[in-house]
Amino acid sequence: MFVGPELDRLIALLAKLPGLGPRSARRAALALIQKREALLQPLAAALEAAAAAIRPCSVCGNLDSTDPCGTCADDRRDRSVICVVESVGDLWALERAGAHRGLYHVLGGTLSAIGGRGPEDLTIQQLLRRVAGGGVSEVILALGATVDGQATAHLVADRLRPLGVAVTRLAHGVPVGGELGYLDDGTLAAALKARRPA
Incomplete structure (x- = not known):
């Protein structure tokens, strides 16, 4: 499939995001281009503003x-x-x-x-x-x-x-709503070690 270099770059950058592979990146890029005024332009402005303003906190790292x-x-x-x-x-x-x-x-x-x-x-x-x-x-x-x-x-x-x-x-062990039969051995062992009075 041939696309121009701008669209190819957009797809390649989107594919680097967590949870997006090449196919998902192509779908996202297509949605952005098709909704240029509603999605693409506001997203580009938000990305630019975020890049200029957001920094790690010097105290905690947030x-x-x-x-x-x-x-x-x-x-x-x-x-x-x-x-x-x-x-x-x-x-x-x-x-x-x-x-x-x-x-x-x-x-x-x-x-x-x-x-x-x-x-x-x-x-x-x-x-x-x-x-x-x-x-x-x-x-x-x-x-x-x-x-x-x-x-x-x-x-x-x-x-x-x-x-x-x-x-x-943090405590480790059985999650809320978890059934013992579905838990892995490590989780069960941690839950037994971290037991507390009922």
């Missing part, structure tokens, strides 16, 4: 057009609790759930021998400085239950221990 971000600047937040997450997407997921009313810290990834990411590639030192600055009584490690996530959680917990703050982790 993305916002203000620095510090709206979460860090919110006086209603519990400043004694910091929830450590791997990515901004994880922060947004916790905010959607509305379960955490403290502050956040985005590590920018997890340790990965295969990916070549070591402790110096993450924002662990910034976290340690925040906690050492005082006022923090608990750090929640909200990292994935993957091998890399667990290794990162252990390293961060070890580095925080000398600072005298409580370090907690």
